[in-house]
Amino acid sequence: MVKQFSVRILSIFFLYLAGTAGIFAQDRGISFSGQRPGEPQPVLGKQYALFIAIDGYQHWPALRNPVSDARDIRDILVGDYYIDEVIELYDRDATKENIIRTFTSLQERLSVHDSLFVYFAGHGHLDSASGAGFWIPSDAGTDRFAQSNWLPNSQIRGYISRLKSIHVFLVSDACFAGDILDTSRSLPERIGSDYYRRSYSLVSRQVLTSGSIETVPDESEFAGALKMCLRKNTKPLIDPIEIYNEVRLSVAASTPLYGTLKQANHQDGATFLFFRRDGTSPAVVLSGAPAPERGAPAPVPETVKPEAMVRIPGGRFVMGSPGEESGRYDDERLVDMELDPFYMAPKPVTVGEFRKFTEATGYKTAAEIAGGGVILDGTRWRMAEDVSWDRPFFDQSEENPVVLVNWFDAAAYCNWKSERDGLTPAYYINGGTVVWNRGADGYRLPTEAEWEYACRAGTDTPFYTGKSISTDQANYDGNFPPEGDSKGLFRKKTTPAESFLPNQWGLYGMHGNIWEWCWDWYGPYPSISLVKRGYSGPPSGDRRVSRGGGWLSTGANLRSASRNYMEPSYRAADTGFRLVRSGQ
Template structure:
């Protein structure tokens, strides 16, 4: 019987304290040569033989493969914190929970192992690959786990090394370009260990693989485990293993194994290094005994020092410095209170801006904005924006009353008055937010958010993300993974989102329209302020690993709901003119650093996953 199995490994190395009790020579050599600390080994091991849905055929060897691997990792390579999920334990929510645990608990010097053995599927319509958890429904990809989601977790894990081993069909879609080996010499393993890696090994690329094999294991798992157990090398890399077992698997099956980096997951040229426990036993005979030394003579106590004139002068300088520091702190608090007062006043004026001409004419809006500018004419972070608002309403006030716009948007939409605004944010903003949630962050990840001026024309935009009920009524189907008529539709490609909007006389918003609408006049990291607030968004912190009905969180100042969280939203804009499309807003699975109004995400338009949705504009 052919089995469709995905086997994923994410690997970690023992902490120094664990090595200390068993001998540290090999670890010390690797640390010394690479200039890196050897961190912890962690593992998530998953094996599924029996499926809840009888339409999915059971497997024979997946649980045995996973169980023996978990034992080998602990007994031979000293893995700690090994989580094992088999059969009914390996449902989608449990797998996601353990993946999130790896993201939160792993440290920068770690390597992590995730092993998944179970069915895998390929969507012939989109080319997407999937894991099939225990509680999946046969023939329904919306109940599977998309490889794109797995990729996001692999990228988010802060460990230095992440190794993906896939004993499966249809697993090749995760992999990027192969790279050449460095020369194998005494610096070989140190060179590979030094740099971060996101590496993969698969038994079958985009083809089916054998379930039955040797010794109760699949043919790939049998030889993979054999090499781990029987190799006498102190260090092993995935390519060491592959070079020995690849030809054997090819010669004894129809499978074509490969090993190379995982694409779009943060690989930087390194490779995972297994460190064998047997090689960690110290050679005590090679360590010379320390000579016995005569005790040193007791030091003669010095007399207590007498303060000098210079020391008294130093005390005075230190007192004055302390007083200046306290005064600076008082000034800082006063400035912060004033800025908070300005922010509150400005927010109220933005609410005034939204009032219809019939309720508050343009002349009155000119007056209130003028008063704000006069009252806070200096040291006002909102002064430039307020002056632009004043110029706009002065222009409107010069129009005859009957020519002033009285905009009434279609039902379910909000009218957005166009304007120029500052889009994006300094890279330090995203970098600072990232460091709150992840052990490893790079400022360069956020340089595509460079602040710049954008001008958008007036437009309408949906108050809510498109729901499953709305989508099914127009398109005749509901592809969503998390079912619920008032939940946002997901598992839709960019092409499908675009087609839906066009069928009802609308379109997808541009990236800069979306950001302008999300900010609602704000200049802070989030549209509600600079700190994360779960009252405004469903995120990885509060979603319980699922989407939620639209409109349950607080709206922004324009009356738009879920502009942060719940599902990422497709826009109509290409990313930097390339073949990828920009998504905005974060989702139920992402952490708050991706909820920022300036955050940009991009993927190919053909991808579908359960945290991508959209809203329309016109």
């Protein structure tokens, strides 16, 4: 399947370069009239954006604006430009270790055709004895000799220089940021189609800083100018040189610098590009129809509710549980979340639905390949070699939720169903690496925030049934009901997915029966007052989140706020998944 993002960007890119030159679909790709023989042809991969911003420090003075500035820039880019995946490290998540882990992960994930935008806002420091500049992570010490958890600019350069991506654009809004770059105030003699065609085919490592070897103010003129530049741009493309020229004229309190990353293999004339979303629709490109005239509005597809899915309205809610809630854990700290609308399946994926996948593809789950999964043996869990999704140790029907599938099995099912239904798969899967293409319209796993928001369905009680839940309302171990409730049944197996009444939004089985895999890596919630749309957990980890509680769970573990976490390779007789799709 052609990747929707890349095709759409290509159409914008070459429409911009070739004016009204025709664009026609061919059997094995897209040809572009107006291309000069012998010229390099740009290849577009994914567009990543990494935001690292810190207001609250453990030892350094607090700042007021970096996180809000980062989120504003994120919202502009996600709303107006093509961004495939956003990675965010804010406040206590922006430790030295997490920053290093993130860059190391990106070195493994990014391909040679991808582009990465990096934004850092927080404290910076210049060591006067050595002339070295540093980023100051949230856990950095203040002793200028120990330099505990300081991150040298030279180390940042090293991480970026070893990325496989063809383009990297680093924006640093911090004191003493200028020593990370080779400054350049020279511009090409002429910026036009030849410039963009050539420059986007070369390796770029560009840097824009809010100041040189100087302090910069907390209330950042620089960030405000950058936001204004990105907002008011109406051209299909904008590059760092154009951004620098706009920003430097709007900043008086410091001296913004533009240049290339020192010792990072930047090729002369190369450039990073942001692409606006108001270009030609990929449907026009793929249909073989002539491209619309420049400036003509692109066709806007009507949003259609996916068949057999429930529309979950966007909005804000309080995630987590209050301190007095019975059965809560410390990792359920209250945090305000803001979500876009999305669609959720009314029930988990069933045995019958999963069977269609395996029969169509020959797919074998981890339990089938690696020797079984975890089952209940009397009163304890144990690994059993002779079980799998269609052979659990209990009887099940085609309407029961599928279990004994791990996180990777769930992601593979999502992509298969997307392709079957003519949608762009949400995941790029390469062995044990799974990358979420946020611009895709295919099926995916819910984020942890989406899951809890949908489960609550507007309620703020421990369960969407209120302060208590019985085994007449959900499937769990009735020997251990919520505090103050009477004991009930212990069925010792799954029940059909629609066995109990749905919640207020029409979703079945959000409490009990099975734990449901979510997208997120497990980690602490962000330590800020409001988490805006797009949050999907920490950028990396070793365990994935599951939600909802299973047939073996205690009543307390069915609470809307209750969190579970397991290695993504884990497969058990009480764990399955349900699907969501992005959309308005």
